[in-house]
Amino acid sequence: MFKMTIVSTPSRILDEDLDKNIAYFLSDIGYIPRLKPFTDFATISKAAYFRLFKDCFLMNPQRYWTGDELLAFLKTSRTTLYRHMNKLKSMDLLEELQEGKTKKYRLRSGDLVRAWSWVEVNVKMALDNYGKSVRHIVELTQSRH
Structure with a gap:
């Protein structure tokens, strides 16, 4: 099942710090908890969840x-x-390949931009x-009047 957090946030493309951009992105999509203004990005960049995304999948x-x-x-x-x-897989950012009894993982389509197109x-x-559900609820509501 696809699961992702959608949050309307300002663009952060003016910041040149790669780790900071990645951390905000991962926070905005719900992969990691919401970041606070006093967040220590040096600590986050050493965390396993961050290194999994950046060092393993994004950089390779x-x-x-x-x-x-x-x-x-x-x-x-x-x-x-x-x-x-599993969080990354539920967001459709990872793909899984079965080779015999071994499972292998990589960024979906081997590219973040292409992986993101699946998310979209x-x-x-x-x-x-959701729109269909809303319209159906409105129809049901109107039929009761």
């Missing part, structure tokens, strides 16, 4: 990673790794379905 978009490779690279627990990978399709479908 074509590479497929096994769970064990990710665990070794991130030096985190299996529970933490899969909790964050999912958001549009979700909004269309």
